[in-house]
Amino acid sequence: MSAGNDAAGLAARERSLAVGTELEPALQATSNVQVFRYSAATWNTHRIHYDRDYAVAEGYPGVLVQSHLHGAFLARYCTEWAGAEGRLLELGLRVRRFAVAGETLSVTGVVRAVARLTDDRAEVSLELTETRGSDGEVCVTGAARIEIPAGWLAQAGEGDGAGLPGGGRRSA
Amino acid sequence: MPVDDALLTGLQAQLGIEHREELGEVSAVMIARYAAAVGETNPLYSDPDYARSRGHADIVAPPNLLAAVINWGPGAAYDRLREDGTEADTHLPGVPVAGVRVMGGGEEMTFARPVLAGTRVSRVTVLDDIGERSSNSGPMLVLRYRDRYRDGDGDLLLESVRTVLLR
Numbered sequence: 001m002s003a004g005n006d007a008a009g010l011a012a013r014e015r016s017l018a019v020g021t022e023l024e025p026a027l028q029a030t031s032n033v034q035v036f037r038y039s040a041a042t043w044n045t046h047r048i049h050y051d052r053d054y055a056v057a058e059g060y061p062g063v064l065v066q067s068h069l070h071g072a073f074l075a076r077y078c079t080e081w082a083g084a085e086g087r088l089l090e091l092g093l094r095v096r097r098f099a100v101a102g103e104t105l106s107v108t109g110v111v112r113a114v115a116r117l118t119d120d121r122a123e124v125s126l127e128l129t130e131t132r133g134s135d136g137e138v139c140v141t142g143a144a145r146i147e148i149p150a151g152w153l154a155q156a157g158e159g160d161g162a163g164l165p166g167g168g169r170r171s172a
Numbered sequence: 173m174p175v176d177d178a179l180l181t182g183l184q185a186q187l188g189i190e191h192r193e194e195l196g197e198v199s200a201v202m203i204a205r206y207a208a209a210v211g212e213t214n215p216l217y218s219d220p221d222y223a224r225s226r227g228h229a230d231i232v233a234p235p236n237l238l239a240a241v242i243n244w245g246p247g248a249a250y251d252r253l254r255e256d257g258t259e260a261d262t263h264l265p266g267v268p269v270a271g272v273r274v275m276g277g278g279e280e281m282t283f284a285r286p287v288l289a290g291t292r293v294s295r296v297t298v299l300d301d302i303g304e305r306s307s308n309s310g311p312m313l314v315l316r317y318r319d320r321y322r323d324g325d326g327d328l329l330l331e332s333v334r335t336v337l338l339r
Contacts (some may be wrong), residue, residue, distance in 0.1 A: 013309075028211075037209035041202070043243040047257035053258070068240035072210040075235040079214065083225060088235055094278030096173050 017124055023081055023109035027133075028073045030065055035101040038069045055100075058074040061153040062100035070095055070140045074128050077107040078144045086148045093128070093142035104133035111144075114153055175311045175338055179272065183302055183315065186266035195225045195244040195321075200289035203233045210234065220289075233287040238321045239279065239332045264317065264336060266299060277314065278336035284328040292324040300333070313338040 039049045047054040048064050055063045071093050078088045087103060113125035126141035200220075207217035215222040216232050223231045248259050260269045267274065287293075296319070303314035314337055321330040 015293050034209065034211065037205075041206045041209040042240045043247060045242070045247065045253065045257045045259065051257070066240075067279075068236060069210065070232060071236045071279065071281075072240065074214075076210065076212060079235065088283055090280065090281035091235065092278065095276060 014151045016154045017111050017114060017148075017150055018151050019114060020112055021111040021154075023111070023126070023142070025045050025106050026080070027110045028076075028105040028107060028130075029098065030069075030101050030103050030105065032063065035063055035065055035069065037156070038066055038072075042068065044068075052101060060098060060100065062102065065099040065101060065103070065105075065139075066103050067095045070099070070130060073105060073107060073130060074140065074142050077109065077128065078126070078146055081109065082146050082148060086146050088144060088146055089123070091142065091158070092144075093140055094142050097132070097137055097139050098167040099132055099139045105139065106131050106133060109144075116150055116153065118150070122152055122153050124152075175272065175313055178270070179338070180302070180304075180313065183266040183299065183313070186299045187302065188298060188300075189265070191265050193244075193295050193297075195241075195293045195295055196285055198233055198291045198293055199235070200231055203231055203237065203289055206237050206240070207234055227289060228286060228307070230289040233289075235283050236281060238247075238287060238293060238330045239281055259304050263297065263316065264315070265297060267315075267336070267338065273339040275337040275339070277337045279335070280333045282331045284330060285323075287323075291329070293329065294322050296320045296322075307339065309339055311339075 036050050039045070044066060048058060048060070049066055050063055052063055071091070074093055075088065075091055078091065082088060107128065107130050107166055109126040109128050111124055112127045115123045124146050126144045126146065128140075128144060129138055130140035130142070131138050179192065184299055191256065205217045207214070212234055216226060216228075222233055222273060223229075226258070245260060252260060254260065254270075262269075299315060299317050300318045301316040305312045305314055314335060317334045319330075319332045319334065320327055320328060321332075
């Protein structure tokens with residue numbers, strides 16, 4: 001993923017959002033150390049996350065990424081995209097397939113709904129998908145509701161805003 | 173023990189009953205460790221000066237920290253842990269300790285307000301709904317638990333609805 005500071009987020013952020021807009025994907029590396037530290041930080045003692053022999057006996061090729069860590073990856077994707085001007089309101093997710101530590105995951109987002117709240121603020125609903133880099137299988141599906149500046153939305157009549165330089169940007 | 177009438181009756185007795193717990197304080201180091209474990213680089217989670225510049229009194233917890241902590245206490249003694257390493261208290265009121273297979277079926281979180289370092293957190297868990305479904309391996313129950321996390325003033329921080337599948 002990109003650096004978590006607001007400036008880096010701004011550069012990559014789409015500014016002409018409409019239903020169907022695809023957000024920039026983000027790669028998320030995972031590792032044994034990360035999964036161990038996440039278990040420690042959340043006091044999660046399940047062996048499936050650190051005991052490789054146990055995980056193999058359960059039929060998995062390695063220790064598994066925790067479902068809450070998947071959730072943290074989706075949350076991070078949303079908060080980095082939203083930056084300091086946005087606010088994550090809701091996040092829902094469901095783990096469909098396992099991911100083993102060491103896997104590189106890819107998170108994508110698509111705008112499924114937009115709503116103007118006030119002159120200044122708006123809300124966007126994203127469909128989120130996390131896939132395994134090794135075989136492209138979907139690990140997690142999710143949905144988020146994020147409050148954003150209204151200026152990020154495409155202007156009425158602009159269509160989906162894709163490929164229109166400067167279209168939908170906040171007017172000065 | 174499979175999914176049977178006795179299990180269902182036990183669960184139905186739990187419907188709507190609120191289980192309140194004092195979870196303790198979300199400390200600054202707990203937040204910073206959680207963020208480091210995820211790989212977060214946002215200074216909101218680690219730098220108090222930056223957090224103040226963003227209008228918060230202290231560093232803020234990443235959105236799903238409250239829902240992600242499995243055990244807020246010291247944990248059970250080793251001889252009380254189950255074969256898979258987990259605690260007997262599964263935070264699933266009405267679900268027996270052994271004999272039934274428990275699977276996660278997803279979670280929906282609503283973030284009501286930022287969780288600052290130093291916040292004392294309580295949680296009320298209630299079983300909201302029981303559904304029945306058939307699966308290849310026999311009958312299955314679909315449970316929905318609602319967790320409401322509040323701060324010391326009683327203000328809502330996070331609401332999480334967990335779907336749990338029993339076989």
